Amino acid sequence: MHKCMGVCVVAVLAGVASGQLLDGQNIAADAAARGMPLLTVQDTPTGFGNATGGGQDSAGGSELNAAWGVIDGGTLRLSMTGNLEGNFNKFWIFFDSMAGGQNVLANDNNDGGFNEINNMAGLTFDAGFAPNHGLRIEVGGGFLGINAFNLLDKTAQSVWTAGGPSDLPIANAVGGAGVSFGWDNSNVLGVDGSSAADALTADKGWEFEIDMAAFFGSPSGEVKVTAFITSGDAGFFSNQFLAGVGGLGNLGTDVRDLNQVAGLQYFTIVPAPAGAALFGLAGLCAVRRRR
Ligand SMILES: [Ca+2]
Ligand SMILES: [Ca+2]
Incomplete structure (x- = not known):
């Protein structure tokens, strides 16, 4: 009976947590409550500037600090801490979730914006990573825009648009392509321009819940992800990648093959263990109660 009580308490807490807002805040705690393990931590000081003002325009810099994720039934949960400078620099998230895709980015993709993605044509991802879909932020x-793009049929659609930094933070947005999200762009913690040691102090950024059937067209057993920030025209790469580039400076215009960067610049989101599923725990609790 005492064991059962413990399980019941966990299930109740998890149930409360699952109803929390997607607000881009308290990311580490919310990830823990949603059963999302920490998957990667930034290892590289930001070469794109360290924002210190706390405004939603992230004046002075961009960075990516850490990522959490889980596949919960047909929902891909992905949270990242960081901030994106309000100067139209681009935040790219690429997903490898199914057969096919582009280990080397083609030159005729459609990103739903001005096709800045094609200024990355020839970018070679690590061996084993061939993205099929992505997000452009x-x-x-x-102006603020989030687009979903499909590298298989080279189409794109809008997830969300708004009027700019003054419309941030955004909470519980239900956008196009099956993407719900929260975004708080005011992080001043995490890495800075000289050290990545404090990456895990950042607690604001992005929380995504992606309906995998709507976004990918086909649910998958696991999803590999790479996330990084570029210049506005996507012709110049920062050094803010998740997973990290191991302390390198901005990749700039020269590095076009991530196999030449030590380590893997992607991380993998896997399904929640069956026994850890929220409703699974609640069910277990109910069964034990009846005994
Ligand atoms: Ca920082
Ligand atoms: Ca690599």
């Missing part, structure tokens, strides 16, 4: 004066 930007914010600047008077």
